[in-house]
Amino acid sequence: MxxxxxxxxxxxxxxxxxxxxxxxxxxxxxxVRLFVEDEIVKDAEITVGVNHRGVERIMEGLxxxxxxxxxxxxxxxxxxxxxxxxxxxxEKALGIEVPERALYIRxxxxxxxxxxSHMLYLAHGSEVLGxxxxxxxxxxxRETVMExxxxxxxxxxxxxxxxxxxxRPRAELDxxxxxxxxxxxxxxxxxxxxxxxxxxxxxxVMSRITGVGILKKEDAIRLSATGPTLRATGVDIDLRRDMPxxxxxxxxxxxxxxxxxKSNLLVRVLEIPESIKIIRQAIDHLPEGKITNRSWEMExxxxxxxxxxxxxxxxYHSYSLDDGRVRNVIVRTPSITNIGAMEYACIGYHITxxxxxxxxxxxxxxxxxxAIQIIQI
Amino acid sequence: xxxxxxxxxxxxxxxTLIVAFFVSFWLPGIERRFHARIQQRIGPxxxxxxxxxxxxxxFKEVINPNxxxxxVYNALPIIGLIITIFLLMITMPQLYVLAAFTSVIALVGLLxxxxxxxxxxxxxxxxxxxxKMPFPDIVKGAKYPGVSRSxxxxxxxxxAFRLIAFGSFxxxxxxFVTVVIAKSIYIGDIVSYxxxxxxxxxxxxGILGAIVFxxxxxxxxxxxxxxxxxxxxxxxxxxxxxxxxxxxxxxxxSRGFLIFVLASIFATLFLGIPPxxxxxxILINIAVTLVFTxxxxxxxxxxxxxxxxxxxxxVAGVSMIGILAIIASFL
Numbered sequence: 001m002x003x004x005x006x007x008x009x010x011x012x013x014x015x016x017x018x019x020x021x022x023x024x025x026x027x028x029x030x031x032v033r034l035f036v037e038d039e040i041v042k043d044a045e046i047t048v049g050v051n052h053r054g055v056e057r058i059m060e061g062l063x064x065x066x067x068x069x070x071x072x073x074x075x076x077x078x079x080x081x082x083x084x085x086x087x088x089x090x091e092k093a094l095g096i097e098v099p100e101r102a103l104y105i106r107x108x109x110x111x112x113x114x115x116x117s118h119m120l121y122l123a124h125g126s127e128v129l130g131x132x133x134x135x136x137x138x139x140x141x142r143e144t145v146m147e148x149x150x151x152x153x154x155x156x157x158x159x160x161x162x163x164x165x166x167x168r169p170r171a172e173l174d175x176x177x178x179x180x181x182x183x184x185x186x187x188x189x190x191x192x193x194x195x196x197x198x199x200x201x202x203x204x205v206m207s208r209i210t211g212v213g214i215l216k217k218e219d220a221i222r223l224s225a226t227g228p229t230l231r232a233t234g235v236d237i238d239l240r241r242d243m244p245x246x247x248x249x250x251x252x253x254x255x256x257x258x259x260x261x262k263s264n265l266l267v268r269v270l271e272i273p274e275s276i277k278i279i280r281q282a283i284d285h286l287p288e289g290k291i292t293n294r295s296w297e298m299e300x301x302x303x304x305x306x307x308x309x310x311x312x313x314x315x316y317h318s319y320s321l322d323d324g325r326v327r328n329v330i331v332r333t334p335s336i337t338n339i340g341a342m343e344y345a346c347i348g349y350h351i352t353x354x355x356x357x358x359x360x361x362x363x364x365x366x367x368x369x370x371a372i373q374i375i376q377i
Numbered sequence: 378x379x380x381x382x383x384x385x386x387x388x389x390x391x392x393t394l395i396v397a398f399f400v401s402f403w404l405p406g407i408e409r410r411f412h413a414r415i416q417q418r419i420g421p422x423x424x425x426x427x428x429x430x431x432x433x434x435x436f437k438e439v440i441n442p443n444x445x446x447x448x449v450y451n452a453l454p455i456i457g458l459i460i461t462i463f464l465l466m467i468t469m470p471q472l473y474v475l476a477a478f479t480s481v482i483a484l485v486g487l488l489x490x491x492x493x494x495x496x497x498x499x500x501x502x503x504x505x506x507x508x509k510m511p512f513p514d515i516v517k518g519a520k521y522p523g524v525s526r527s528x529x530x531x532x533x534x535x536x537a538f539r540l541i542a543f544g545s546f547x548x549x550x551x552x553f554v555t556v557v558i559a560k561s562i563y564i565g566d567i568v569s570y571x572x573x574x575x576x577x578x579x580x581x582x583g584i585l586g587a588i589v590f591x592x593x594x595x596x597x598x599x600x601x602x603x604x605x606x607x608x609x610x611x612x613x614x615x616x617x618x619x620x621x622x623x624x625x626x627x628x629x630x631s632r633g634f635l636i637f638v639l640a641s642i643f644a645t646l647f648l649g650i651p652p653x654x655x656x657x658x659i660l661i662n663i664a665v666t667l668v669f670t671x672x673x674x675x676x677x678x679x680x681x682x683x684x685x686x687x688x689x690x691x692v693a694g695v696s697m698i699g700i701l702a703i704i705a706s707f708l
Binding site for chain 1: 417
């Protein structure tokens with residue numbers, strides 16, 4: 001392929017198996033064209049954009065508070081990540097200092113969201129494997145995290161915790177809530193450890209996921225894979241290490257070398273105890289004080305960018321402020337590059353493994369479906 | 378055979394079939410409940426998957442599938458059901474007088490036809506899931522604009538073909554074990570042998586054969602982990618995808634009935650107890666069916682779906698056990 005995506009070298013592949021846009025192995029709509037020979041995938045083409053909603057376009061000209069709130073609707077899994085990053089952009093642009101207690105509670109929310117996202121991934125991965133029992137088991141454990149999120153944010157999907165200058169009053173943590181979080185973390189840690197031991201000791205599951213969907217380290221870097229997908233290829237990168245919000249917390253960055261489905265699953269499984277560790281640190285050292293800084297004034301600001309590490313990788317938000325309204329909004333989610341990388345990860349494997357190879361990057365299509373390149377005919 | 382005897386035999390055959398159908402209506406529900414309990418769910422009511430759902434489907438509007446031969450495609454589940462009925466009939470003692478019909482050869486032949494049906498179903502179905510997008514793939518630049526499309530059901534059809542070639546080895550080897558031990562291909566003789574010498578199951582060859590038979594039983598039913606024919610990860614439901622309304626009802630009923638029939642074949646060949654309404658031993662047939670259903674549900678609950686990478690070595694391994702059973706049966 002040349003730069004304009006034109007076929008430069010003619011290849012003959014006779015059979016195409018189009019899967020999607022609606023497919024039982026995909027919880028969200030996307031389409032995969034698998035070019036196969038004798039059920040072995042020779043090439044793949046993944047198309048996103050079925051659910052294009054134009055969120056950035058809707059955000060244009062909205063008051064910044066409303067725009068921030070709207071970013072939360074981009075995704076149902078990492079909604080907190082979006083609103084947090086969007087709020088961080090405004091705080092960066094306006095030079096707002098956030099009270100430390102609010103910072104800690106934001107971290108707790110983000111890590112809880114990482115927990116539920118990783119567990120959702122494990123459950124969905126198990127379903128694609130055909131192992132519904134594992135999926136049910138993980139959903140059962142995840143339920144505790146979902147209830148904690150509901151307790152703090154008042155909702156299981158859209159929590160609406162971060163606001164410019166701090167967090168919403170309803171997300172304040174009192175002693176009862178803190179105790180519930182502590183108990184919840186103990187439960188999740190115990191159960192997920194049991195699950196992980198059972199998972200890795202299952203020879204049939206290991207046979208399905210070992211050596212399948214390998215993404216080489218060089219390819220992952222070349223294709224801009226990010227987050228756990230990149231770390232599963234052996235690249236030791238986690239943006240949380242460079243984020244000032246995480247300076248007070250100690251955690252390990254999990255990497256794995258093989259780049260296959262097993263590595264992707266294990267990286268996420270092992271990130272769960274790390275997130276629990278961060279939550280415990282935040283709870284134990286939760287500073288006293290106010291949770292919102294209201295002493296700031298709206299100003300015009302040039303385009304301001306911010307990156308954070310979300311469950312799927314690096315999330316980018318940027319916009320400028322003009323008379324209190326947002327302009328030039330760009331949101332770039334980690335799945336857009338990870339999905340692109342998966343086109344390569346499924347080549348050379350059996351067609352049944354192709355879906356597994358694609359979902360190993362934990363794709364989130366509602367996030368991704370805003371980023372569409374429209375080519376005029 | 379007097380007219381009275383013939384009449385009694387006829388009533389026995391019909392009665393056994395009715396009992397078999399009645400039991401088979403509950404088997405999918407028992408299986409699903411087992412899945413659910415292991416997964417700490419409540420699960421559906423016992424009657425729903427096996428009988429209430431098919432009854433509901435009978436009252437749904439029939440939607441003709443996108444198929445080159447919709448009539449044939451729709452007829453296949455009914456043919457499958459008829460074949461399954463024949464499979465049960467050839468194990469019934471009242472029909473042993475039809476010597477050639479009640480031989481292991483006929484049994485194997487009918488099982489093969491049952492397998493081949495999936496191939497036909499797959500090749501005669503074209504679901505909308507495999508259709509191309511209504512606009513050219515300009516977003517990604519259309520890597521291969523001229524390739525031919527393959528429907529997911531066609532893929533299943535190819536897999537059914539492969540399964541016919543090797544997937545059903547275990548069940549046929551297990552059946553052959555009983556033939557070697559009883560030194561006869563006639564089911565009547567195999568049953569008689571066991572009435573004199575005791576059940577084949579209680580010998581080394583019988584135990585090995587039973588294990589192999591059970592694996593073959595699961596493969597023939599396309600149950601997890603051997604559900605490559607209808608794996609959710611790619612072909613979704615494969616050959617059965619496009620069946621709607623009453624035709625889907627036939628599919629459901631056939632599957633439940635096939636569970637009973639295969640378990641009955643096991644009871645006949647390995648325990649020497651054919652299904653017979655005139656004898657209390659039909660309760661043993663029902664018990665074997667329930668045990669098979671429960672073990673199958675347990676195995677499938679703890680397994681992912683196999684691809685051919687796992688399928689080939691497993692079938693080869695199980696077939697080796699089957700050959701060991703045959704060798705043991707000569708001892």
